[in-house]
Amino acid sequence: MKSVERQIIEAVSRIAQCDEWVNLRLGIGDDTAVYVPSIGEDLLLTTDQVVEGTHFEREIHPAHALGYKTIARAVSDIAAMGGNSLCCLLSLCLPDWTRPDWLRHYLRGLSVAIGRFNIPLVGGDVARGEKFNATLSAVGSVSQTAALTRHNAEPGDRLYVSGLLGGSALGLKILREGGSSRRVAVRRHLYPEPRLALGRFLRNEVSASAAIDLSDGLSSDVIKLALASSVAIEIDVRSIPCYRGCSVDEAIVGGEEYELLFTVPAKVKVPGAFDHVPLTKIGTIKTGSGVKLRTENGLITLQDRGFHHFESQ
Amino acid sequence: MKSVERQIIEAVSRIAQCDEWVNLRLGIGDDTAVYVPSIGEDLLLTTDQVVEGTHFEREIHPAHALGYKTIARAVSDIAAMGGNSLCCLLSLCLPDWTRPDWLRHYLRGLSVAIGRFNIPLVGGDVARGEKFNATLSAVGSVSQTAALTRHNAEPGDRLYVSGLLGGSALGLKILREGGSSRRVAVRRHLYPEPRLALGRFLRNEVSASAAIDLSDGLSSDVIKLALASSVAIEIDVRSIPCYRGCSVDEAIVGGEEYELLFTVPAKVKVPGAFDHVPLTKIGTIKTGSGVKLRTENGLITLQDRGFHHFESQ
Structure with a gap:
């Protein structure tokens, strides 16, 4: 036996x-x-x-x-x-x-x-x-030497994100409320799509300068990118691509998207979509540090509100 | 913060x-x-x-x-x-x-x-x-191609083991009974020594045909070696090197030794020790399947009594 x-x-x-x-x-x-x-x-x-x-x-x-x-x-x-x-x-x-x-x-x-x-x-x-x-x-x-890292974003570069944000968090909310696992947002939460082909396209065709995947949420991962590259980032809130039914705030905070956040030199032309996944310009890289959101009420500092395993002590 | x-x-x-x-x-x-x-x-x-x-x-x-x-x-x-x-x-x-x-x-x-x-x-x-x-x-x-695997032991090869067996299990027993963590057997349990240099020596100098590390215990790992190489193995119980204070049975069953069990062609001369660690011949490889122990009462089939995470169902 x-x-x-x-x-x-x-x-x-x-x-x-x-x-x-x-x-x-x-x-x-x-x-x-x-x-x-x-x-x-x-x-x-x-x-x-x-x-x-x-x-x-x-x-x-x-x-x-x-x-x-x-x-x-x-x-x-x-x-x-x-x-x-x-x-x-x-x-x-x-x-x-x-x-x-x-x-x-x-x-x-x-x-x-x-x-x-x-x-x-x-x-x-x-x-x-x-x-x-x-x-x-x-x-x-x-x-060799071609890996797309987090630390090469430079002032003047543009910040882009793939896909629509907030869908995974919305799917989790629907699941918790007993909604059907067949709903599109729920499937997005349960079966995220790693952007393998997009990553290679960004590296080979677009000459992206830096990239990170959105696992902890935009608010958390964009700060990591800024820190790693020793740059400041300014995001235009109105340009953030939100998943249907999600507010901008939910799109900023929601985790487990597995979309790619990437930067490209200003002179590079980025297509509006890759393989039916929208690529949206949401901000610019500046000298300095920290991430700011441009809102109707002016610039505000972005707080890291992504998923964290341990509370501050 | x-x-x-x-x-x-x-x-x-x-x-x-x-x-x-x-x-x-x-x-x-x-x-x-x-x-x-x-x-x-x-x-x-x-x-x-x-x-x-x-x-x-x-x-x-x-x-x-x-x-x-x-x-x-x-x-x-x-x-x-x-x-x-x-x-x-x-x-x-x-x-x-x-x-x-x-x-x-x-x-x-x-x-x-x-x-x-x-x-x-x-x-x-x-x-x-x-x-x-x-x-x-x-x-x-x-x-390239030089890795020492489990599946190349051949009938006629000799079976060796490094070190003395049973010490780690003895150390765990002492710990459970509240003994000092400074005792040698306890240190052997807490700080096992992976046999990196010995492994390379076996591959480069001894032309060992197969090897496995003893993590689950001799009784379990020797059966894995026999299975992987599609051979039978016969172990002479009297030759098993026991840690001081351990019975042969404890040496056969005790896990977490991280010693190497290896096979070498009959014509190869294996030194009695490597870097002060004894290398002991404990058996021979035969055609067939299964592992047998040669005891005073004749040959008996070795049962796998190593550490298993899941009980049989």
Whole structure:
């Protein structure tokens, strides 16, 4: 009789398959995976967790969507660097409430995202614990020295954002109020789309100077971008593209958008959309520090009101 | 005033420093780290977790030792492949009980191991959760096609193990009974030594055919090796090197040794020790499947009695 641990590992191994394994010498089943890097490519390394009670509520978040999001969150980091996804490692901590059915749906969602973003699972770890935790570490690639970082925005550059903001937070609100998971905003919350192709387009075609993905919300992530580049940023509030049904304030604060916030030199022409996703100019980069919002009542300082794990002490 | 999250990230960033950063284009502070692989090297990828209540008990395990072990566990996987450590990513899930003092000690232990095994921390994630979870993903390297895997043991090969077995389990027992954390067996449990140099020696000098690190215990890991190589293994019980004060049974079952179990062709001469760590021949590889113990009463089948997260259902 197989141990439950063995069954879980076998189930995870089955969903690990993907189209492009050319650079993989050894996948799941040894002490480590063995990956053969291509010459001329830099590797992108990132890790992200999905934690019970923090990133999801068991009562309202379907297992399938959590599996999908486990992958999508880390892939979004690769997208923000203008990279390609290569492979990933998964550490699963499973509590007693994890029934086989729940786990099956979770792994199916994981599998859908692995196939969609072409990021084969090459290793992992399974442990028992009191709370569910899925930590995904992802490896991506980008041509040498070409990664799109946060720290190269320069005064005079223009600030753009992809998509419409606030939809994910609205979807979470609808879910919490018992709304259908089929509603478009809810799907946007449950199945965010990492902007992989857009990131590469920004790096290769638009000569973007800096980029960051909006995981904690515009108000939080734009401040990180300004800090990393040692610049000030001025955002025109009226230009922020709001998701249908969201106020500007909700668009500024709402997290888990996984859209890209990026800067481009003033002389560069940015198309109005990429692959049907609108690209909107929302501000300019200045010398100095801090982020200001231009409103009807003049300039006000933007406060970081994004999602934070720990309160100020 | 800095948020607690910011303070934690800054504390982690400070301990991330290490001697050899030559291949790192970008460390902590962007969407991903950027690593430049060396030509002719394969990359080793692994992930491991340290989970509250599963891998440690808050009451008896010092924070400093947990920080150290977070790194050591993953480095041991790289050692088992005969590799060099390159860099790592850390996902921390911190519960409310994590006081600044505890976290400081944890990070200090992490920092000691990072320096000792030369594996700079290049990225991470911090979240709040109800239970502590530290997931470390490590990247190592090995010359092209030279990784020491589990699946190449062949009939006729000899089976060896490094070190003396059972000490870590004994140390845990002493800790649980309130014994001093200065006792040698306890230190062996709290501060295991990944066999990095030994792994490279086995690969480069001894032409070992297969290797695995003993994390779950000999009884569990030798079965994994036999399965992966599609061979049978026969172990001579009298030859198993037991830690002082441990019975053969305790040496067979005890987990968290992080010693290396490896196989070498019969014609290869293996020294009796490497860097003061004994290397002991404990068995032979045969055709067939399963692992048998040669005892005074004849051959008996070895049962997997290592640490398992999930009971059979």
